[in-house]
Amino acid sequence: MGASVNKTTETAFEPLLQFDMEMEDFLSDWHHCDHVSTYLARMISHNRTDPVRHSNFFSSALNELLEVSFRGGTTDGKIGLAIYRQGATERVQLSFPCPPGQARFYREAVSKTRESDAQARYLDAISNDLAPSRESVLLDLAVNYDARLRLDEDAAPAITLIVDLPLEGMVS
Amino acid sequence: MIAASLPQRFKVDFDPNSQIFSLAGTIRPRSIDEIAESIQALREAIDTVRGVLYIDVKRLIQMNNTAFQAFIRVALDACRERSDLRLIVVTSSVVSWTTRMFRHLSTIEPQISVEVYDSMFYPGQDYFEDTSFIPILRAQTKLTWRHERTILPRHGMRPGIAVADICCGIGDFAVLAQKEFQPSRIVALDHSKPSLAYARKVAAEFGVTGIEYTYGDASEMLLEDNQFDFVSCRHSLQVFNQPELLLKELYRIVKPGGRVYITNEKNSHCLGEPRAQSIQWTYNELARLLTNFEIDVEFGPKSRRYLTDTGFDDILVESFMVTNLDGDPQDFADIIAGWEKMFADMAVRNGEAPEFIERFRQGFRDHIFAALHPKGYAGWPIWAASGRKPL
């Protein structure tokens, strides 16, 4: 994994699992997004207060992230996924190779999720757009899952999305 | 009625009579084209209705943004075109993301409202979700378990299998079953938050791990199809006003070849000596009283019919009698004392006369008297039945 994460937070987050796959294989079947998110969500949720509902909720968020990498990724290299936990929060760290020059679009999309008008932007996107954009998917995570997103570009041309999902508290 | 069954475990349905358009299952298309038929179905449903269209997403397990945006696009456009149209989206309190995602629609479009389906969905619910019900469940399972631990293997319970206990109450049965039969997985579902909180607390205190307690509505579960080898539903079909709905769900989640195991009572057959007549009178009245709450405590012997009608085969039915001689007679007396209080409250709620209530209570006291009497005998009969989902 090409990500370097802020050391202080990294020590506080306990690793739950790590998964990687050749991008070429991953991109060979759209259903990988659904299967991987369902399977991994179940694995990491078994010791949550309400494993069934946590898993459903988590899978929903993780699938969106995987779909982003499916739609935006390139075949050279690997997709890497690591999940960590700290208290009621899971951290998803997703790296994938993307075409040169694309990183800045992710950077912009991620930074919009942290702005005060994130909700307004999200509402605007879902009321007007025919299909979701990369930006509205990330806004969805921020608005509907209370996710906090960051982008790590240290391993260019691969990018790493770091997404903290405080779902445990929302489920129970 | 149109029904389009698509790949991706997804179902779309429109019932023009009730004006309900429902989306169920998992839908994660790569592009809108894959769901064009369903989108068209929504358009047609909107064209058909006058006034209100209900969009029921209670059983929607997963939907990606691609599908979400495509469906809401149709809904929003329709509202803009037709000022007479009202859309009511019904989400479930169980599926966390649906309510969070769909709630925005009412902000965007005043003709759309979002309702969360949850409380007061069956008439006896108040009583079964009250904390005062917890000690009753505790006492009941303590006594029924002595019988059921030997009965269960005949109905398909064995080590290493995937088990679900639906309407688990405070979860004692799940704990006992886990200890005795070591299933590979055990899910325990109930709609009572106090009971689940209690179950989790007990599990934590006793270091019990691995039981997946989950909040849910047994008539619309988040659990996927064909997942369990053994599904139990104890003393609960009888309290729910639509047992056939619950049975359909139990059937859905059990694997082909797996078994669904149900226990139910026939309370008018509760008995005791001495004071048999007073006891008999009270339990006859109890069965009658509870019909006002759409609770059928005479369900036990109907198990065979219900299981058959749901589609199960290889049906087994047996009955057993919990008695004061099973162990400490005080345990039996504790159950009856709990019943007296709970059912007397229900009689009051039902507007029964004070003289009735006094006589009604007396029967329970006499049952306790019989249970604790040195030469007495007191019994509570239960029907255990199971059926196999055909391969």
Ligand SMILES: C[S@@+](CC[C@H](N)C(=O)[O-])C[C@H]1O[C@@H](n2cnc3c(N)ncnc32)[C@H](O)[C@@H]1O
């Ligand atoms: C009589 S209690 C039996 C509990 C437990 N099986 C036992 O034997 O101790 C009935 C249980 O069914 C639950 N229940 C009833 N209808 C339900 C539904 N639709 N979904 C989930 N739970 C339900 C109630 O909350 C209650 O805990």
